[in-house]
Amino acid sequence: MPIVTVQVTREGTTPERNSVTAEEKAAIIQGVSQVLLDVLNKPLESTYVVIEEVELENWGWGGLPTRQYRRILADAAAKSRS
Structure with missing residues (x-):
């Protein structure tokens, strides 16, 4: 039984929206x-x-909390466009 x-x-x-819907689940x-x-x-x-x-505050990647990592990515993308 898996x-x-x-x-x-x-x-x-x-x-x-702040969660996955019942239909998506x-x-x-x-x-x-x-x-x-x-x-x-x-x-x-x-x-x-x-x-x-998993709450947004409880995960991350790139060695950083998710919000911080996304901010860095957004800033880098903005700089590359200018």
């Missing part, structure tokens, strides 16, 4: 389950998918 944990950032794709569950069926022949009814939403 158990798959999917972590997604808790931020919306538009300004008024359903699509993730369906898609991940289908991949395990297609690749490993694991039946859909025996596959568990757990979705964890």
Whole structure:
């Protein structure tokens, strides 16, 4: 019985959103389950998918908190355009 944990950032794709919708979560569950069926022949009814939403403050990359790293990227992009 596979158990798959999917972590997604808790931020919306538009300004008024701050989480993943129920419909998006359903699509993730369906898609991940289908991949395990297609690749490993694991039946859909025996596959568990757990979705964890991670607050923006709780993740980062490039050795920095996400907001700080994005600010650096935005500043660099602005400089390259000017």
